[in-house]
Amino acid sequence: MEVPIVEIAIEVSGAVKAYPLSAGEVIAVDHLSLEIANGEFVAIVGRSGSGKTTLLNLLAGIDRPTSGTVRVVGADLGSLSESGLSSWRGRNVGLVFQFFQLLPTLTVVENVMLPMDFARKIPVGDRRDRAQQLLERVGIADQADKLPATLSGGQQQRAAIARALANDPPLLLADEPTGNLDSVTSGAVLELFADLNAEGRTVVVVTHERDIRSIVGREVTLTDGRVVEDERVSAEVSE
Amino acid sequence: MSNLMLVKLRRDLRASWSRFALMVVAIAVSLTVFGGVLFAWSATGRETSNAYTSTEPASATILLDRAIDARQMSGITAEARKRPGVIEATGRTQFDSDIQVNGQSRDIPLQVFVAAPDDPMRMAKFDVQREGSWPPRPGEIFVGGDSLTLLDVAVGDTVSVETPSGEPARLRVAGLVYDPSLSPAFQEQRGHGYVSTASLPGGQAPLDQLKIQVADPGQNVPSRDRDRIVAVAGDAGEWLQREYGLTVREIQVPEPYAHPHQWQADALLLSLLAGGAAALLLGTILVANMLNNVFTQQIPQIGIMKAIGAGSGCIGRLYLAMTLLVAVAATLLALAPAIVLARGLVGQILGMLGIEPISLGPAWWTYVVVVALGLLLPPLMALIPLVRASRTTVRAAIDYRGLGSKSGAASGVLARLSRIRRLDRGLLMALRNTIRRPARFLLSVGLLANAGAVFVAGMSLSSGVEAVAEEQKQQRTWDVDVQLASPAPIDEVTTILGQVPEISRVEGLNVTQSGVAGPGQIPLTHTYPDQGHGSVSVTAIPTDTTMFTPPKQLEGRWLKSGETGAVVLNQITRNNTVPGVQAGDTVQLIVGGKPTSWRVVGIVEEGGVAGCTPQPRVSPTPWASRSG
Numbered sequence: 001m002e003v004p005i006v007e008i009a010i011e012v013s014g015a016v017k018a019y020p021l022s023a024g025e026v027i028a029v030d031h032l033s034l035e036i037a038n039g040e041f042v043a044i045v046g047r048s049g050s051g052k053t054t055l056l057n058l059l060a061g062i063d064r065p066t067s068g069t070v071r072v073v074g075a076d077l078g079s080l081s082e083s084g085l086s087s088w089r090g091r092n093v094g095l096v097f098q099f100f101q102l103l104p105t106l107t108v109v110e111n112v113m114l115p116m117d118f119a120r121k122i123p124v125g126d127r128r129d130r131a132q133q134l135l136e137r138v139g140i141a142d143q144a145d146k147l148p149a150t151l152s153g154g155q156q157q158r159a160a161i162a163r164a165l166a167n168d169p170p171l172l173l174a175d176e177p178t179g180n181l182d183s184v185t186s187g188a189v190l191e192l193f194a195d196l197n198a199e200g201r202t203v204v205v206v207t208h209e210r211d212i213r214s215i216v217g218r219e220v221t222l223t224d225g226r227v228v229e230d231e232r233v234s235a236e237v238s239e
Numbered sequence: 240m241s242n243l244m245l246v247k248l249r250r251d252l253r254a255s256w257s258r259f260a261l262m263v264v265a266i267a268v269s270l271t272v273f274g275g276v277l278f279a280w281s282a283t284g285r286e287t288s289n290a291y292t293s294t295e296p297a298s299a300t301i302l303l304d305r306a307i308d309a310r311q312m313s314g315i316t317a318e319a320r321k322r323p324g325v326i327e328a329t330g331r332t333q334f335d336s337d338i339q340v341n342g343q344s345r346d347i348p349l350q351v352f353v354a355a356p357d358d359p360m361r362m363a364k365f366d367v368q369r370e371g372s373w374p375p376r377p378g379e380i381f382v383g384g385d386s387l388t389l390l391d392v393a394v395g396d397t398v399s400v401e402t403p404s405g406e407p408a409r410l411r412v413a414g415l416v417y418d419p420s421l422s423p424a425f426q427e428q429r430g431h432g433y434v435s436t437a438s439l440p441g442g443q444a445p446l447d448q449l450k451i452q453v454a455d456p457g458q459n460v461p462s463r464d465r466d467r468i469v470a471v472a473g474d475a476g477e478w479l480q481r482e483y484g485l486t487v488r489e490i491q492v493p494e495p496y497a498h499p500h501q502w503q504a505d506a507l508l509l510s511l512l513a514g515g516a517a518a519l520l521l522g523t524i525l526v527a528n529m530l531n532n533v534f535t536q537q538i539p540q541i542g543i544m545k546a547i548g549a550g551s552g553c554i555g556r557l558y559l560a561m562t563l564l565v566a567v568a569a570t571l572l573a574l575a576p577a578i579v580l581a582r583g584l585v586g587q588i589l590g591m592l593g594i595e596p597i598s599l600g601p602a603w604w605t606y607v608v609v610v611a612l613g614l615l616l617p618p619l620m621a622l623i624p625l626v627r628a629s630r631t632t633v634r635a636a637i638d639y640r641g642l643g644s645k646s647g648a649a650s651g652v653l654a655r656l657s658r659i660r661r662l663d664r665g666l667l668m669a670l671r672n673t674i675r676r677p678a679r680f681l682l683s684v685g686l687l688a689n690a691g692a693v694f695v696a697g698m699s700l701s702s703g704v705e706a707v708a709e710e711q712k713q714q715r716t717w718d719v720d721v722q723l724a725s726p727a728p729i730d731e732v733t734t735i736l737g738q739v740p741e742i743s744r745v746e747g748l749n750v751t752q753s754g755v756a757g758p759g760q761i762p763l764t765h766t767y768p769d770q771g772h773g774s775v776s777v778t779a780i781p782t783d784t785t786m787f788t789p790p791k792q793l794e795g796r797w798l799k800s801g802e803t804g805a806v807v808l809n810q811i812t813r814n815n816t817v818p819g820v821q822a823g824d825t826v827q828l829i830v831g832g833k834p835t836s837w838r839v840v841g842i843v844e845e846g847g848v849a850g851c852t853p854q855p856r857v858s859p860t861p862w863a864s865r866s867g
Contacts (some may be wrong), residue, residue, distance in 0.1 A: 062546070082632055083550045090548015101543045105250035110243055118548035119243040163547065205336045 010036035010130035015068035030225035051225035094164030102148035109144035154185035266569035269522030273515030275580030278601035290419035297450035304486035308444030326469035333446035371414035374435035379413035383431030491766035527620035534628035542636020555629030570613030603715030762829030795822025795841030
């Protein structure tokens with residue numbers, strides 16, 4: 001795995017994200033500042049509408065802040081174009097969504113190989129083997145040649161995690177990765193994230209899971225788009 | 240594009256195969272129609288042009304007032320070839336005659352073309368196709384191949400014709416001729432015969448036509464410039480008058496390189512081509528609409544791909560490839576039926592023109608046009624939705640709920656409508672659904688509008704043609720036309736015909752060949768060798784006519800009773816003979832061999848034969864005074 005030189009993986013400074021609505025402007029993220037070091041496993045928690053997902057979208061370059069700066073893995077996301085953001089995401093960020101988000105007409109292994117095709121970091125000849133290894137790692141190697149629709153929810157989420165790891169990104173961002181899974185499967189998925197963090201990857205998870213404190217190193221609580229609590233729950237920043 | 244994107248493309252196509260198949264069929268059908276007509280147009284134009292020019296038609300025919308000895312004509316043609324601009328010359332004559340076949344009279348007349356036996360047939364030539372070659376032996380005649388059925392005659396039969404000298408001639412049909420310079424016999428209801436002067440009584444019939452081919456300066460091929468031909472032929476006409484004391488009755492300069500019925504084929508094919516183009520546009524809008532729906536359905540997937548590193552270019556290439564695949568499949572599917580359709584059309588149209596095609600294949604450039612249209616039109620029409628889809632951001636994909644991103648004016652109207660309590664909620668929902676995606680709505684409206692336009696245009700064309708036929712029917716208030724061989728007093732004719740039972744009314748018109756005044760005040764016309772197409776005739780309408788209905792007035796007014804020096808032109812005369820002339824202008828017409836000035840008081844629209852043959856109308860009084 002490539003470990004970036006920067007000490008700070010994520011640096012959010014005075015970020016504001018406002019959405020204009022017909023009823024008036026809604027502030028989803030309100031002058032939020034946050035730093036996350038390399039190798040941290042951070043959970044972002046809060047009630048619905050507290051701005052968790054908006055913050056994650058700002059970190060992923062899906063949204064741009066109305067004001068303030070967002071630097072992630074050494075890049076000032078505000079200075080990148082849409083295409084530049086796509087390319088940056090493909091090389092540096094693994095994204096996992098609540099609803100699996102696999103392409104329905106590609107098989108599981110092809111879904112995992114797709115980011116490699118976009119980023120071109122992995123040699124063409126190695127892509128299938130790597131995708132197969134990643135699927136083995138997440139425990140669904142036997143499902144590699146099936147279409148996503150034939151897999152269970154947990155299997156699809158594992159496939160999405162394998163896809164997020166395709167280009168060996170230093171940062172994993174997950175938005176409610178267990179929100180659609182039963183408790184047993186949720187636990188297994190979170191364990192997987194913990195393992196990935198243990199390898200030195202920075203992991204940021206937006207979640208409602210109450211048990212998250214047992215596996216993350218830091219818990220950031222948002223209310224009305226502001227950080228109201230930033231608690232280190234254990235001292236396991238990976239070196 | 241990566242292999243995985245190709246895999247995705249293939250599976251997406253397979254997943255929605257019925258929709259893509261419909262797209263392919265929509266474009267293929269419309270492209271077949273358009274391509275078929277375009278192919279037919281090119282092949283028809285080429286074959287007609289080649290066939291017509293293969294006869295080396297005369298650029299101009301100088302019609303003498305009286306026929307001269309063939310030997311004198313031979314000397315004149317030799318001198319004419321030395322004149323500037325003239326590259327070929329020959330002497331000919333022709334006449335129309337009633338015909339008997341093996342002693343049995345026929346209702347159809349025969350137009351006989353006459354050349355000297357030693358005519359080298361380097362111009363105004365024809366192809367003797369069976370049993371013999373030019374010239375026919377004395378006592379023999381060749382007959383146009385398309386005249387056999389019309390005249391009910393066969394090779395070996397004996398035909399009797401009346402020659403210009405008034406003497407009858409019995410001639411044996413010795414061969415068949417293919418003459419693509421003439422309109423088909425069945426269309427003109429007149430047979431064609433070809434003899435040498437040796438076959439006519441006396442063995443040396445006189446000739447009254449000097450046919451010349453005119454070239455541009457420094458060139459040795461016939462000119463395409465009618466003005467140049469008119470100038471050279473006019474000089475030659477004056478030269479004949481000056482040097483040989485001959486009176487030139489008319490100079491006939493048909494449209495260079497154009498078959499007499501070329502415009503009919505062009506008009507038919509152009510209208511079909513317009514229909515084909517409209518169908519193609521219709522099909523393409525339909526496909527653009529369907530592709531827009533496909534792209535819209537793929538927005539969530541586009542969001543996923545963007546989230547994992549795909550750029551807009553990569554997405555754009557995927558959907559461009561999808562569009563191109565549809566276009567390629569449709570184009571390949573359309574080519575063969577288009578060629579078949581074209582061959583059928585070419586056969587029909589060339590048959591109508593009396594042309595025997597050498598090849599039915601279209602010109603190479605038409606393939607390029609059809610393939611280019613087939614491949615480029617769909618991506619072009621789908622360009623905006625394609626670019627919009629490829630630029631979809633992850634945020635837009637996440638937010639996508641199948642609704643338009645912006646509420647337009649229509650949404651505002653619907654919002655106001657929704658406040659009306661009694662308004663049916665179902666109707667409101669249907670209206671909202673209709674306009675919730677403006678691009679789709681506009682494409683659908685465009686599609687329906689285009690389809691409506693094509694339908695209305697087709698119906699209008701159909702009703703227009705029927706209206707013209709109906710108008711002609713209403714204008715024609717008589718049952719029988721009788722054309723006398725020479726003018727006769729109308730009172731005398733009326734008295735004679737009044738004794739025939741069942742004839743309730745007789746009215747006489749005076750129709751005389753005419754032309755506009757050309758160089759040296761010689762009448763100039765567009766007349767073709769059949770002496771029908773392109774000719775100009777003047778009709779004198781009786782003051783007290785009750786049978787003649789004035790045609791539709793386009794400009795000015797109709798003739799007034801007893802008016803002198805006034806003429807009404809039909810639209811064909813105005814367009815072809817005196818272009819640009821308007822009511823109030825003065826035109827110079829040669830009537831009865833004399834140049835006379837006429838005040839144009841109106842322009843009328845005529846259909847049918849009158850509409851094809853320029854026929855100015857004058858009232859009888861000025862006619863009498865002018866023609867003297």
